[in-house]
Amino acid sequence: MKNLDIVIVGGGPIGIACGLEAQKKGLTYVILEKGPIVNSVYNYPVNMQFFSSSEKLEIDEIPFISKEAKPRRSEALEYYRRIATSNKLNINLFEKVTSVSKVDNEFTIVSDKNSYKSKNIVIATGFYDIPNLLDVPGENLPKVSHYYNDPHFYAGQKVAVIGASNSSVDAALECYRKGADVTLIIRGTEVGQRVKYWVRPDIINRIKEESIKVFYNSTVKEIAKDTITINTEKGIETLQNDFVLALTGYKPNFTLLDEIGVSFSEDANKIPTYNDETMETNVAGVYLAGVICGGMETHKWFIENSRIHAKMIIDNVVGKNNN
Known part of the structure; x- marks a missing residue:
């Protein structure tokens, strides 16, 4: 010793x-x-x-x-x-x-x-x-990750990114630019104010032009093999989905x-x-x-x-x- x-x-x-x-x-x-x-x-x-x-x-x-x-x-x-x-x-x-x-x-x-x-x-x-867990059915599926590494992996896939922080926004933008179909799911009313000042306008503009879809004031209800179901302001929505990046801190x-x-x-x-x-x-x-x-x-x-x-x-x- x-x-x-x-x-x-x-x-x-x-x-x-x-x-x-x-x-x-x-x-x-x-x-x-x-x-x-x-x-x-x-x-x-x-x-x-x-x-x-x-x-x-x-x-x-x-x-x-x-x-x-x-x-x-x-x-x-x-x-x-x-x-x-x-x-x-x-x-x-x-x-x-x-x-x-x-x-x-x-x-x-x-x-x-x-x-x-x-x-x-x-x-x-x-x-x-x-990681901060979502505590929803299907969170333990192989398609769900609480960590993000390389956008190439998600090329050509339908990807749901959960969160409004730097990690979520970076992942959404990078995956979109590698050819993924990206949907952002944000619990609050806007992209986080702490997002890097040179990145925040980029994500906001991609959302405005509908290159990246977004659901504000929304939470995940359930994750299934080929779908993700979310609670939105307009009710429950079920989206086709290949991968979930739950970047919730x-x-x-x-x-x-x-x-x-x-x-x-x-x-x-x-x-x-x-x-x-x-x-x-x-x-x-x-x-x-x-x-x-x-x-x-x-x-x-x-x-x-x-x-x-x-x-x-x-x-x-x-x-x-x-x-």
Whole structure:
């Protein structure tokens, strides 16, 4: 069993930032990532373009040079991978944490490959693992996906895209341009206001010219092998359908936090308890970094405004060690 100063759970951009800070301060550490380097970014759609500019995605003041003002997924993968490898970060990939327990002031972190002891643990696990389900009949059919990757797959198919966010709009536009017959199903009255400012006019114009069909104020009633049935303002409609992209958002996995004893707000946002100056939770030695700090408010924290968490956490750990 390995004894460390700090264990970082999650090898995304913020987990990497925490590793860099720990390394600079001479702490012994490991980053445990259940997938590849920056697993969440890897699982973004293949053509995805960030809302943020490249300098806002930088960590540790390492320059991020991209071809466009808004970098794409492939450039981000290259950037974060090179940071991890060139700095020789101690990152264990495809290693999933299965349990965390605490005795006195020491944690035991067990993964599917190893076990570790540490006085400090950082949870930087993001929110991309658990989709918000529709809870309708037929949602478990093979034609339904809560993740979207490459539009080529949907060429020549009747595709229903559910949602009004960036992911839904990007998928609808890309699939339409690869030859899919696309229908957008939106619960609200309009395309989401958070949709990227250079993309929102595009989808609105495609809807106006009827290149992409849309049902506002509508929800899915049932999904069948060759159809999708929706509740609309004008009543129930059944459409011919080959594939459903249910891009209705995601939520963090709170299992580890619950297991460790981290408390949450009592409202629906389920925001974990932490000190916003140190990022330490109500459980001494447990720190939060990145998106998970927002609980169910997954639009609150991004790379650009949570990269500062790394320095806050490591400075606090070092300060404790010096006392």
